[in-house]
Amino acid sequence: MSGPHGVLAVAHALALVGLRARTVRVECALAPGIPGLRLVGLPDAAVREAGDRVRTAFARCRLDWPKERIVVNLAPADLPKGGSGFDLAIAAAVLVATRQAPESALEGMWAFGELGLDGNVRAVPGVLAAAAGARAAGAERLVVGDPAAPEAALVEGLRVVAVRDLAELAAVLRGEQSMRAAVAAPCDLGPAGPDLRDVRGQAVARRAVELAAAGGHHLLLAGPPGCGKTMLARRLHGLLPPLTLPHALEVASIASLAGERAADDPLSLQPPLREPHHSVSAAGLIGGGSGIPRPGELSLAHRGLLLLDELLETPRWVLDALRQPLERGEVVITRARAAVRYPASVLLVAATNPCPCGYLGSSARACTCRPDRIERYRSRLSGPLLDRLDLQVELRPVEREQLSGPADGEDTATVAARVLAARQVAMRRWGGIRLNRDAPGEALRATSDAAALRTLARTVEELGLSARTFERALRVARTIADLDGAATVTVEHVEEAVAYRLVEAVSV
Helix, strand or coil: ECCCCCECEEEEEEEEEEEEEEEEEEEEECCCCEEEEEEEHHHEEHHHHHHHHHHHHHHHHHCCCCEEEEEEEEECCCCCCCCCCHHHHHHHHHHCCCCCCHHHHCCEEEEECCCCCEEEEEECCCCHHHHHHHCCCCCEEEEEEHHHHHHHHHCCCEEEEEECCCHHHHHHHHHHHCCCCCCCEEEEEECCCHHHHCCCCHHHHHHHHHHHHCCCCCEECCCCCCCHHHHHHHHHHHHHHCCCCHHHHHHHHHHHCCCCCCCCCCEEEECEEEECCCCCCCCHHHHEECCCCCCCCCHHHHCEEECCCCHHHHHHHHHCCCCHHHCCCCEEECCCCEEEEEEECCCCEEECCCCCCCCCCCCCCCCCCCCCHHHHHHCCHHHHHHHCEEEECCCCCCHHHHHCCCCCCCHHHHHHHHHHHHHHHHHHHCCCCCCCHHCCHHHHHEEHHHHHHHHHHHHHHHHCHHHHHHHHHHHHHHHHHHHCCCCCCCHHHHHHHHHHCCCCCCCC
């Protein structure tokens, strides 16, 4: 846009607020005053440093830096801007404002990348979310650095242009060099995990693991050390069906934003598995940090499995932070500068010992814990959080004959096939809802016979359980019916579902 005071160059960049990418209008113009670059529009420290990076990159790439004052406005001004992803758009706007590239070159173009002092364009965490945001904003093409191009190209409907350095960007804007289209990273199913057949005995726990995978039900495994809790929890991951392409992109976007995904990594169709140590902080588990909050382990496990081993070694206030996200399937983090939302639809599997020494109720070894220590230990798992764990299984030590004998259970492939079939039945029944865990209550009742509902209501009242327990047990019963190939939930299915909530190994 030309005027009496020269060219007003307008480029487009992207600001990430959680997983949401907001378009930022980068306006650049020359103004009278002391030579330098002035950034306005609520930039943070990393964005303010862009002036030095851009100016040095211009010099290294033998591009002309104006002797006038340069003013760059990042609009809207009330949107916080953080990170180094604005460098490329600022540099493109300066090129046009100083007439080193035509104004038309910026039409329909968005840019997202960091400039090094040598002029090279580097990848920035969150490029996948930025590419999705650019496409949603109507961008025709997105310019990124070579390292980020394979990841950005995973977003369909957007032309991703790869540039090696600022000199190549200038040549592309001038039309002196053709645009290099990026090639998307390939898809990968990931390596096969450990086999469920390795687990000896524990028939009830194996059944619970299958139910958890089929219906997305949260699972608690309690028992003494060495009885197979962690083995079962990790093998549950292999029972989960592969991700669809849209879900895989969603999972990859979260990993990219957290800086845990290389741009040239294959797009994994394997559901994520996260195993945070029991010393994890609330911010590490849920998300947080200074500035714009970052995703935590809960969001990094989105569409996959979150395994919390040694559950009762984790402080209670950290565990209680899970309560609302598990119910809603998302994390909402509010800070003074921004409120962000991260998806957190996870399958939670927790494993714990029944007491500090681990041997309460064990026939192999006597417990050495005082009653008050046991009570304090168990109190770390609050009643409301325990209420959200649909399947609660107490494991016992495996008999010697089972350990030394042949494998006595099905392998992962066999059970995974049943899990996939049950999930497909649920998806056809509920429409857009994937899992029985998320099915609405009225719809669940409509697929249950009257005797089953009366039996469940009576049991909940007799045991003093909550109304939430009624709904969750009915969802588990629906999954049991799906695995049995039954169209209607019966009394038999309800009785099995309730049996998984009668464990007292970790009751407060």
